[in-house]
Each structure stands twice: as structure tokens, then as C-alpha cells.
Amino acid sequence: MGETKLHPVITVRLYTDEKCFGPGVAMLLERVDRLHSLRSAAMDMDMAYSKAWTILRNAERQLGFKLISSTTGGRHGGGAVLTPEGERMLSAYQAFAREARSAGEELFRKHFGELPPAFPAVQGAGGPEEANAPDGE
Amino acid sequence: MGETKLHPVITVRLYTDEKCFGPGVAMLLERVDRLHSLRSAAMDMDMAYSKAWTILRNAERQLGFKLISSTTGGRHGGGAVLTPEGERMLSAYQAFAREARSAGEELFRKHFGELPPAFPAVQGAGGPEEANAPDGE
Numbered sequence: 001m002g003e004t005k006l007h008p009v010i011t012v013r014l015y016t017d018e019k020c021f022g023p024g025v026a027m028l029l030e031r032v033d034r035l036h037s038l039r040s041a042a043m044d045m046d047m048a049y050s051k052a053w054t055i056l057r058n059a060e061r062q063l064g065f066k067l068i069s070s071t072t073g074g075r076h077g078g079g080a081v082l083t084p085e086g087e088r089m090l091s092a093y094q095a096f097a098r099e100a101r102s103a104g105e106e107l108f109r110k111h112f113g114e115l116p117p118a119f120p121a122v123q124g125a126g127g128p129e130e131a132n133a134p135d136g137e
Numbered sequence: 138m139g140e141t142k143l144h145p146v147i148t149v150r151l152y153t154d155e156k157c158f159g160p161g162v163a164m165l166l167e168r169v170d171r172l173h174s175l176r177s178a179a180m181d182m183d184m185a186y187s188k189a190w191t192i193l194r195n196a197e198r199q200l201g202f203k204l205i206s207s208t209t210g211g212r213h214g215g216g217a218v219l220t221p222e223g224e225r226m227l228s229a230y231q232a233f234a235r236e237a238r239s240a241g242e243e244l245f246r247k248h249f250g251e252l253p254p255a256f257p258a259v260q261g262a263g264g265p266e267e268a269n270a271p272d273g274e
Contacts, residue, residue, distance in 0.1 A: 004154045011148045012241060017141045063143070096248040103240040104149060111233040
């Protein structure tokens with residue numbers, strides 16, 4: 001049995017016909033906003049640039065608007081910044097995901113907070129093997 | 138842009154040290170409960186039996202109790218049924234996931250219901266290409 005207590009992980013993704021926006025795109029956009037470059041953002045996530053480019057273009061195609069825009073020259077020397085729509089999309093997704101996780105944690109306590117007494121095995125009594133004796137019905 | 142309206146997909150998984158219970162295990166258990174066989178359950182999901190066996194054993198190891206128990210002979214002729222703990226776990230997960238999805242949909246409306254006016258491109262104005270002209274900063 002794991003050392004860490006049972007806990008929920010809630011993932012929120014947005015779809016149109018197919019997946020278009022989830023934790024991966026959000027992490028990329030956060031980094032583009034900070035690093036002003038899609039290449040640096042991908043590198044910071046140990047993600048291939050081609051993959052970063054693909055998931056970003058897919059998101060933009062599904063959403064129907066641009067999330068980042070290229071900059072040529074200037075202070076950031078040909079990097080990328082979030083478009084106003086990209087900024088709003090990222091903010092909305094982050095707030096949505098944060099509140100969904102928080103609601104999920106509360107619901108987890110509601111449904112699983114009462115479980116340990118109902119699950120003697122969780123308390124360390126009995127192992128998986130012993131519990132698996134064929135019951136012969 | 139996709140034909141289908143933007144909508145959320147909320148996934149809930151349970152972890153200890155690592156992932157131990159999510160949609161895949163739940164779908165397997167639902168089918169074991171109905172088909173009285175892990176092999177039939179896996180087949181019904183187009184999942185290799187070896188994979189079904191692995192994710193189930195991993196879940197049991199992480200949780201510290203058995204989710205299914207083998208039956209030898211009897212009415213189901215050597216199949217499998219959910220243990221009482223497996224039944225409770227599945228019920229709790231299903232209720233938890235259902236309510237988390239419902240809460241997530243409400244939160245999605247809160248954060249994205251107001252977006253279309255803020256996203257002219259969503260309404261069909263402007264394409265991704267036009268919006269991507271380098272802005273020269």
C-alpha cells in the first residue's frame with residue numbers, strides 16, 4: 001500500500017469536437033507569458049518544440065482565435081507573447097481549474113472521508129493476498 | 138474551428154503515491170459486476186486482459202484491499218465478482234465523479250459563460266491566420 005494517503009486529482013480540460021485546452025496548453029501559455037518565447041517555454045517543460053507548436057496550433061484552431069502572437073525584433077527579439085484573448089483564456093482556465101479542484105476536494109471528503117471505517121483493510125488489517133481466496137460461491 | 142461548442146471534461150482520479158483509481162478501473166469494475174468475469178470486462182472495453190489485470194492489481198496494491206474476488210465453479214463458473222470493498226469503492230467513486238462533473242459544469246459556466254463577447258474571434262470574426270501577423274511590438 002502506498003505511503004501517501006488516498007487523495008483526489010481533478011483534471012479539467014476543454015473540448016470542442018476534440019480536446020483543445022487542458023493542463024499542457026495552460027502550462028505552455030504560463031511560460032510563454034514569463035519567458036516571451038514558445039521555444040523557451042517548451043524547453044522549460046522538457047517538451048519538444050514541435051509538440052508545443054502542435055498542441056498550441058490545435059488549441060487555436062479549435063478555439064477559433066490566436067493564443068500567442070509572434071514578436072519581431074524589439075525588446076524580446078523575435079519571441080512570442082500572449083494575445084489579449086490568450087491572456088483571458090489562460091486566466092479563465094486557471095480560475096476554473098482552481099475552483100474545480102477545490103470543489104472536488106470537498107466532494108472527495110464527502111464521499112471518501114467516511115470510508116476508512118468501512119474499509120478495514122485500509123487500516124492495515126488483512127493483505128491483498130489473504131483477501132483473494134476463491135470464495136467457492 | 139470545431140463544430141461543437143466549447144465544453145468542459147472533468148476527470149477525477151485517486152492517488153496514493155501514484156495513480157490508483159480512475160475512470161479505467163471504474164469502467165472495468167462496472168463490467169465485472171455485470172459480466173462476472175475480468176476477461177469479459179476487458180474484452181467489452183477492447184482492452185487487453187493483461188492490461189486490465191495490471192491496472193486492477195495496481196489499484197488493489199495501492200488501496201490495500203481487494204476489489205474483485207475470483208469465484209470457482211458455481212453459477213458463474215470460475216469468474217469474478219466485486220468484493221464488498223470493491224462495491225463500496227466503485228459506488229463512492231461514481232458518486233464522487235458525478236458530483237465533481239456537475240460542480241465543474243457549473244464552474245465552467247461561471248468562468249466561460251461570459252467569454253464569447255470578450256472573444257470576437259469565437260463568433261467567426263477573424264481567422265487564426267489574420268490574427269497572427271507579427272505585431273512588431
